[in-house]
Amino acid sequence: MSLDKDELARLIARDIPSGAYVNLGIGQPTAVARYLDPSSGVVLHTENGMLGMGEVVPAEQADPDLTNAGKQPVTELPGAAYFHHADSFAMMRGGHLDVCVMGAFQVSATGDLANWHTGAPDAIPAVGGAMDLAVGAKEVWVMMTLFTKQGEPKLVPSCTYPLTGKACVTRVYTELATFHITPTGVEIAETFGVSPEEIRSRLTIF
Amino acid sequence: MRTDITDARTAVAAVRDGDTVLVGGFGMAGMPVTLIDALIEHGAGDLTIVSNNAGNGDTGLAALLAAGRVRKMICSFPRQSDSWVFDGLYRAGKIELELVPQGNLAERMRAAGAGIGAFYCPTGVGTTIAEGRETRVIDGREYVLEFPIRGDVALIRAHVADRLGNLVYRKTARNFGPVMATAAAVTIAEVSRIADVGDLDPEAVVTPSIYVNTLVEVPR
Numbered sequence: 001m002s003l004d005k006d007e008l009a010r011l012i013a014r015d016i017p018s019g020a021y022v023n024l025g026i027g028q029p030t031a032v033a034r035y036l037d038p039s040s041g042v043v044l045h046t047e048n049g050m051l052g053m054g055e056v057v058p059a060e061q062a063d064p065d066l067t068n069a070g071k072q073p074v075t076e077l078p079g080a081a082y083f084h085h086a087d088s089f090a091m092m093r094g095g096h097l098d099v100c101v102m103g104a105f106q107v108s109a110t111g112d113l114a115n116w117h118t119g120a121p122d123a124i125p126a127v128g129g130a131m132d133l134a135v136g137a138k139e140v141w142v143m144m145t146l147f148t149k150q151g152e153p154k155l156v157p158s159c160t161y162p163l164t165g166k167a168c169v170t171r172v173y174t175e176l177a178t179f180h181i182t183p184t185g186v187e188i189a190e191t192f193g194v195s196p197e198e199i200r201s202r203l204t205i206f
Numbered sequence: 207m208r209t210d211i212t213d214a215r216t217a218v219a220a221v222r223d224g225d226t227v228l229v230g231g232f233g234m235a236g237m238p239v240t241l242i243d244a245l246i247e248h249g250a251g252d253l254t255i256v257s258n259n260a261g262n263g264d265t266g267l268a269a270l271l272a273a274g275r276v277r278k279m280i281c282s283f284p285r286q287s288d289s290w291v292f293d294g295l296y297r298a299g300k301i302e303l304e305l306v307p308q309g310n311l312a313e314r315m316r317a318a319g320a321g322i323g324a325f326y327c328p329t330g331v332g333t334t335i336a337e338g339r340e341t342r343v344i345d346g347r348e349y350v351l352e353f354p355i356r357g358d359v360a361l362i363r364a365h366v367a368d369r370l371g372n373l374v375y376r377k378t379a380r381n382f383g384p385v386m387a388t389a390a391a392v393t394i395a396e397v398s399r400i401a402d403v404g405d406l407d408p409e410a411v412v413t414p415s416i417y418v419n420t421l422v423e424v425p426r
Contacts, residue, residue: 047308048232048378064235065365065379071233082377084384084412085232085258086316089309093328112332124296125305126285131335132309135328166332 001193002175010035012143012173016042016099023047023092023133025102026070029143030056032101043079045097047129049088052080069129089129092136100137102130104144104169106159109205111169111181113140114161127164134165146174146199153203155179155186209371210420214244217394217420221250221359228315228355228386229257229267230362236379238363238396239266240424245361251275256315256355258308258382260284260292271295280355282308307335310352312385318354319388319417327352357390364413367397368404371418372411380412387417394420 003011005028013035016022023045024032033055036042044053047069054075062073083091091097104115113134116127134140144154155172171189172179177199178189186205188196200206210217218241221227227245231237246269253276260279261268268291270276279301284292295301306314307329317325326349330336340351362383365376373395375383387393395413400423 046378048235048381050378063377065377067233067235067378071235076377082375082380084380085308085312085382086385089312093309117334122297124285124293125303126283127305127307127335128283129308131307131329131333135331136309163333 003192004175005031008143008173008175011178012101012141016040018042020098021045021051021096023097023100023137025100025130025133026128027103029101029103030068030070030072032143045088045091046074047088047092049083049085050076050080052077089132092129092132095136095138097137099139099141100133101141101143102133104142104154105161106154106156107142107144107169107172107181108159109155109157109181109186111167112159113142113164113169114159116164117162119162130164134168139170140165140168141171141173142169143173146176155203155205157205207419209369209415209418211369211400212420212422214240214396214422214424215247217241217422218244218248218361220392220394220420221245221248221253223250224252225250225358226254226256226356228357228360228382228390229255230360230381230383230386232258232378232381233262234266236363236375236381236383237266238361241361241394241396241422242266242270246270246273246275252277254278254280256280256311256357258282258311259286260289262286262288264291268292271301276301278302278304280304280306280311282306282311305335311355312382314352314355315357315382315385315389317352318356319385322354324351324353326350355389357386358392360386360390360393361396362386362393363396365397366399366401366406367395367418367421368401368406368415370403371395371415371421372406373397373413373418374406374410375412384413387413392419393417394422396422396424398426399423
């Protein structure tokens with residue numbers, strides 16, 4: 001069976017090393033937080049200026065001064081720290097974050113990431129912190145579906161969408177398989193409900 | 207210079223037509239809503255606004271945009287589910303957009319406030335953001351040359367000030383406030399409470415008073 005979104009989030013949470021400082025991108029990656037074992041000592045960073053971010057809370061418990069990067073209300077965990085935006089992004093660029101998890105439109109076989117702009121002429125571009133994370137985090141993991149709704153692969157020889165960063169992605173987690181991007185090429189790490197041979201035959205990167 | 211303590215309307219009279227105005231906040235957290243409302247009433251136009259987002263809903267920054275006072279937005283994330291005011295102006299060709307990666311937005315203002323002429327930054331290398339820009343390879347890594355963003359006026363929101371203008375913030379509402387406070391010729395801070403001098407723990411002050419020109423108390 002292929003993985004559903006929650007199972008994929010649980011799988012990523014399992015692979016995050018204990019004690020790691022981690023940034024979870026907006027959208028699907030936010031769900032990874034739900035599956036982190038509190039005893040693992042993983043510390044969540046949010047770009048708007050906090051380490052030690054807790055869970056997303058419903059509106060009635062919201063503190064308007066305490067949000068995640070997606071502007072959702074969150075909690076603060078014991079040991080949390082606040083800092084301003086320039087420090088928050090210095091943490092990224094300076095290589096202090098161990099892992100970030102982001103969504104993507106496309107990832108190339110050499111680890112190029114495209115996740116900020118479809119390139120459509122009428123689209124309003126918005127980049128946020130994606131480019132800063134792409135160049136800064138020690139490991140960039142992508143969480144996405146392996147194929148578009150039209151059945152096109154999203155793990156591709158080279159990205160056709162505008163790039164967010166070059167040669168930055170180290171792992172790709174999808175509902176059908178997980179991949180490690182290495183200097184010598186893409187390796188299939190695990191498959192879910194399909195064989196590695198089938199994955200190879202449906203992609204054009206091997 | 208002494209820090210003035212005044213009302214929002216008097217404070218924003220410092221803004222002139224054509225100014226670059228730095229506006230704090232990440233979404234609504236840290237957004238100086240009272241100062242923005244006063245700026246709309248004040249009527250200054252042809253403004254360049256530097257802020258992470260380009261307004262939410264129909265109030266605050268979105269209302270300033272809707273009033274036609276903004277010539278250009280410099281921001282990292284204009285497209286949101288509730289950014290219809292900006293979306294409409296942009297699609298109609300009525301507003302200019304300079305899209306800046308979020309960390310560059312912060313660091314370019316930090317550079318302005320710290321007297322740095324320009325800096326090399328790895329963000330955006332190999333992307334359309336870096337096209338046509340000066341790059342340099344340092345120790346085998348490629349960087350893009352980035353220039354400071356200076357404001358004529360900064361409008362920020364903090365939690366508590368003392369009467370000298372020292373500021374403390376609250377949780378993630380801190381966001382761009384401390385950086386913007388350093389990067390503008392005139393910094394106006396909207397705060398929930400103004401305390402007496404000596405009431406703030408000097409170890410806890412985030413923005414020292416030297417960066418703050420005007421305080422406006424807006425209890426909430």
